[in-house]
Amino acid sequence: METIVGIDVSKERLDVAVIPQGDAFQVGNDHAGIDELAERLASLRPDVIALEATGGFETVAAADLAAAGFAVIIVNPAQVRAYGQALGQKAKTDTIDASLIAAFVQATKPQIRPLPDAQTQELSALVTRRRQIVQMITAEENRSQMALAKPARKSIKRLLTALRRELESLEADLDDHIRNSPVWRVRENLMTSVPGVGVTVARTLIAELPELGSLDRRQIAALAGLAPWTRQSGKWKGKSFIGGGRSKVRTVLFMAALVASRFNPVLKAFRDKLVAAGKPKIVAIVAVMRKLLTILNAIIRDGKPWQIA
Numbered sequence: 001m002e003t004i005v006g007i008d009v010s011k012e013r014l015d016v017a018v019i020p021q022g023d024a025f026q027v028g029n030d031h032a033g034i035d036e037l038a039e040r041l042a043s044l045r046p047d048v049i050a051l052e053a054t055g056g057f058e059t060v061a062a063a064d065l066a067a068a069g070f071a072v073i074i075v076n077p078a079q080v081r082a083y084g085q086a087l088g089q090k091a092k093t094d095t096i097d098a099s100l101i102a103a104f105v106q107a108t109k110p111q112i113r114p115l116p117d118a119q120t121q122e123l124s125a126l127v128t129r130r131r132q133i134v135q136m137i138t139a140e141e142n143r144s145q146m147a148l149a150k151p152a153r154k155s156i157k158r159l160l161t162a163l164r165r166e167l168e169s170l171e172a173d174l175d176d177h178i179r180n181s182p183v184w185r186v187r188e189n190l191m192t193s194v195p196g197v198g199v200t201v202a203r204t205l206i207a208e209l210p211e212l213g214s215l216d217r218r219q220i221a222a223l224a225g226l227a228p229w230t231r232q233s234g235k236w237k238g239k240s241f242i243g244g245g246r247s248k249v250r251t252v253l254f255m256a257a258l259v260a261s262r263f264n265p266v267l268k269a270f271r272d273k274l275v276a277a278g279k280p281k282i283v284a285i286v287a288v289m290r291k292l293l294t295i296l297n298a299i300i301r302d303g304k305p306w307q308i309a
Contacts, residue, residue, distance in 0.1 A: 002047040006102030009051055009058040017098035018044060019106060024095050034061050038068045048112060050105040052077045073112050080104045113211065123177050124207035130170045137163045174203060191296055193305035196260025204252040213300030220297045224249045226290045257288040266308060267292060
């Protein structure tokens, strides 16, 4: 029988449950605690270690355990909660949550993929920080239009200057990261050969979807949260919808699809055909997102830039 470790993550500690042995213990969520955890788990030889995604508190533990040679997976907390509700699990403690995570993995057997390496994690952090700075700039620009008092306008102007300077610095750091990796340079050039895909989209996909090019079109769509969920019971059939997956990937693909629907001849024709057939515009855009992702997946897989057949 498989040995599965479930870990409930908080800022200060890791609550650990091992099934089927039934062991449960706690360690600190720091390098000393994680080293202790790795030492204790070495004798158990777990088949998989599962941690919930908890806003980044799980990152160090997952990376260190993977570096120690364990098979590590990050699970979706919403799916774990739904599994617990299906079992009628009402009691909630950190130890119970850890056991539930292990039971969820035992029942669902999710596919284990390699975690991003340190270089990819750094790129992801830079991409995320760039997005945050852009959002802050947009917010301050909106405030500048509403500000009436001169001191407030001057404060906004000073902050915008600092934010734009920081954005330039981050983009220079991103350039350095891409230039220092021949593989990333090639991937960026391949993806930006597609009309509608800019540097920001390409770099986000490099950082957040490293599996691109290694999966088939259905798998990559599911990973990005673009595989439609069908709702049907008897003769009733509800609208399909998308969800789950990697939200950062969907966000950049949405923006890319809007641009591609105007300037990419293939994807523009695809969108126009769907709209002419009576599909709602948002449904057509989602279909463009999925088709664009399929195209990028094939381009990375084959190592050939965009070309119209």
